[in-house]
Amino acid sequence: MESPRSTDRPTLVSRATRIDPPAFRAAFDALDAPRTVWSAPGEATVVAGGAAATLTADSSDRFVAVRDAAEALFRSGDVHAGTEAARPRLFGGFSFHADRGERDGAVAESEAAAVPEPTGADDGGGAWSEFPDARFVFPRVQVTFADNGVWLTVNAAGPDADPDAVERRLDAERESLSGLEDETPRPPRPGIxxxxxxxxxxxxxxxxxxxxxxxxxxxxxxxxxxxxxxxxxxxxxxxxxxxxxxxxxxxxxxxxxxxxxxxxxxxxxxxxxxxxxxxxxxxxxxxxxxxxxxxxxxxxxxxxxxxxxxxxxxxxxxxxxxxxxxxxxxxxxxxxxxxxxxxxxxxxxxxxxxxxxxxxxxxxxxxxxxxxxxxxxxxxxxxxxxxxxxxxxxxxxxxxxxxxxxxxxxxxxxxxxxxxxxxxxxxxxxxxxxxxxxxxxxxxxxxxxxxxxxxxxxxxxxxxxx
Missing domain, CATH: 3.60.120.10 (Anthranilate synthase)
Incomplete structure (x- = not known):
């Protein structure tokens, strides 16, 4: 696949701005599925929601398939991150064993794809029924708790990668998430x-x-x-x-x-x-x-x-x-x-x-x-x-x-x-x-x-x- 010319529409648009810190639980509860949380020593904590694109692979070459699909997604980006921690990223993982499925290659889907109704793991399909051999999400909305403040990032990919639309979405999400507080006390543990x-x-x-x-x-x-x-x-x-x-x-x-x-x-x-x-x-x-x-x-x-x-x-x-x-x-x-x-x-x-x-x-x-x-x-x-x-x-x-x-x-x-x-x-x-x-x-x-x-x-x- 050839790299897009500079006059072509970008495959990815990302905009970020600093916001008043929301409470972690309030931000998590406010975001749409699929949600992602990542936190590691020495790294910023990320809470993300929605999927601007999803990369999946069900094959023994799942690492190569995801890498190639990720490089294609990031190949032509219009990115204004504001700070390194708020840059666009893919979040996800892999299965332990390589051959839980055998469909070749990785597939990227835009956020326009239909999302099925939630079913959960209690439908008899098994605990891992919703987890392919590899799956990575490019989130629509990303809240990053960094050393230099809290940042809101809004992303779009594929046909939805329109800078003006992303700017409007950024304004709307900033209004919704900035300074968001927990409205209820922390719920108790559920018991077994x-x-x-x-x-x-x-x-x-x-x-x-x-x-x-x-x-x-x-x-x-x-x-x-x-x-x-x-x-x-x-x-x-x-x-x-x-x-x-x-x-x-x-x-x-x-x-x-x-x-x-x-x-x-x-x-x-x-x-x-x-x-x-x-x-x-x-x-x-x-x-x-x-x-x-x-x-x-x-x-x-x-x-x-x-x-x-x-x-x-x-x-x-x-x-x-x-x-x-x-x-x-x-x-x-x-x-x-x-x-x-x-x-x-x-x-x-x-x-x-x-x-x-x-x-x-x-x-x-x-x-x-x-x-x-x-x-x-x-x-x-x-x-x-x-x-x-x-x-x-x-x-x-x-x-x-x-x-x-x-x-x-x-x-x-x-x-x-x-x-x-x-x-x-x-x-x-x-x-x-x-x-x-x-x-x-x-x-x-x-x-x-x-x-x-x-x-x-x-x-x-x-x-x-x-």
């Missing part, structure tokens, strides 16, 4: 009426023992096995309030909310694990593997952290992840630096954490790196193909987007992606939670079961009644 495990303890023990047999036979070095927990809620889940509480409890995590076009369902999480961020040729990523709980006193907490650092099983699991990430980055990197291993403390758990940075040997799109790094051994295993075969043979549920890349892309090919753990698919009165653990040769099935239950807590705590 019923729970259903997709994996029994007996089946879990058998699966872990089978994985250990594969490791001892040399077919595997490590595999991450997960569970799903389905819950029925006692009241409607207040998405905005839940995201607020996650932000308060996990300020050092990457929080996200991704809502399909139909609305009624969303994928939410507060993940401690960054997959990759790219700015220019500078790459930042993390190795996060090895887990223990939090202590009831500062002294117990410190003792648990020191025990984690000294534990041979957790150290081995962590070192596998560090080495694999370095190997995955090596084809792209002029240099790679590994930081000092430390303990990362969260509200309910502590993890071994090693920061990794790299300088690229050439210009690369962030999705090139996402494809190279996913799945990391922290959520998949080694060797990757053998680990994925073990996961498919063992887990009795669809991972969907759990433990997969979620994040954003900009016109320069920069971006930021997290590994979507500590997450759940939520609907009006249902939530399906996901959590997993790394299995190595000396893993104990019962200890690993207990660790999974601990990793449910970030989301489970926001569902259980006060």
């Amino acid at each position: 009426e019923a729970r259903r495990r997709t994996t029994t303890l007996t089946d879990w023990r058998a699966g872990v023992e089978e994985a250990i047999d594969r490791i001892e036979s040399g077919r595997l070095r490590k595999v991450v096995l997960a569970q799903a927990l389905e819950t029925d809620l006692g009241a409607d889940l207040p998405w905005g309030a839940t995201l607020e509480r996650l932000a308060e409890a996990y300020p050092d995590c990457r929080r996200f909310c991704i809502e399909p076009d139909a609305g009624g369902t969303a994928f939410i999480g507060a993940t401690p694990e960054r997959l990759v961020s790219l700015r220019g040729r500078t790459v930042e990523t993390d190795a996060l593997a090895g887990t223990t709980g939090r202590g009831e006193t500062p002294e117990e907490d410190e003792w648990l952290a020191e025990e984690l650092l000294a534990d041979a099983k957790n150290s081995h699991e962590h070192e596998i992840v560090v080495d694999a990430i370095r190997d995955q980055l090596d084809p792209f990197a002029a240099s790679i630096a590994t930081g000092q291993r430390r303990v990362k403390r969260l509200a309910t758990v502590q993890h071994l954490h090693t920061p990794i940075t790299a300088e690229l040997n050439d210009d690369h799109h962030v999705l090139d790196l996402v494809e190279a790094l996913h799945p990391t051994p922290a959520v998949g295993g080694l060797p990757p193909d053998a680990a994925l075969d073990t996961i498919r043979a063992t887990e009795p549920f669809d991972r969907g987007w759990y433990a997969a890349p979620v994040g954003w892309i900009d016109a320069a090919g920069n971006g930021s992606f997290a590994v979507a753990i500590r997450s759940a698919v939520v609907a009006r009165r249902r939530a399906t939670l996901f959590a997993g653990v790394g299995i190595v040769a000396d893993s104990d099935p019962d200890r690993e079961w207990d660790e999974v239950q601990l990793k449910y807590r970030p989301i489970l705590d926001e569902l259980e009644r006060d």
Whole structure:
């Protein structure tokens, strides 16, 4: 496809202005579906609504398909952002497994496309029925909470990319959102009426023992096995309030909310694990593997952290992840630096954490790196193909987007992606939670079961009644 001539109509129009800060929950509730929330340490928080364009892919080459469609969308843009944080971006993610669908290519749809009525996840179609192998939204309206103020961005794409119309929309949205306040007190947590495990303890023990047999036979070095927990809620889940509480409890995590076009369902999480961020040729990523709980006193907490650092099983699991990430980055990197291993403390758990940075040997799109790094051994295993075969043979549920890349892309090919753990698919009165653990040769099935239950807590705590 040839690049448009300068006299051609732009494929994308974006306008931004500073506004009086609205309350987060009020802005979230006021925006149209599909809504998106992205917040990460060192980055601006974005709350977005509507879809000026949607890129989807259901194929094994989903990373390339989305990258090509994104580059086509951004190829001819008329952009006035006001500040870098308010620039137009695509937000979305991918499925964990590559072949949940096999339609070729990525498709961009303008906001003029019909949006079906909300159905939610309670229609028997499965928790992931509204989530393709890849989906990214170019939002119509974006509210960005940045260090230099709060910014409103209005976007249009395709036939609707008219600068005058976008300016008028910007004025209208500014009038609607500027200084918007929460009109009601924060709703309480909904409570849980019923729970259903997709994996029994007996089946879990058998699966872990089978994985250990594969490791001892040399077919595997490590595999991450997960569970799903389905819950029925006692009241409607207040998405905005839940995201607020996650932000308060996990300020050092990457929080996200991704809502399909139909609305009624969303994928939410507060993940401690960054997959990759790219700015220019500078790459930042993390190795996060090895887990223990939090202590009831500062002294117990410190003792648990020191025990984690000294534990041979957790150290081995962590070192596998560090080495694999370095190997995955090596084809792209002029240099790679590994930081000092430390303990990362969260509200309910502590993890071994090693920061990794790299300088690229050439210009690369962030999705090139996402494809190279996913799945990391922290959520998949080694060797990757053998680990994925073990996961498919063992887990009795669809991972969907759990433990997969979620994040954003900009016109320069920069971006930021997290590994979507500590997450759940939520609907009006249902939530399906996901959590997993790394299995190595000396893993104990019962200890690993207990660790999974601990990793449910970030989301489970926001569902259980006060």
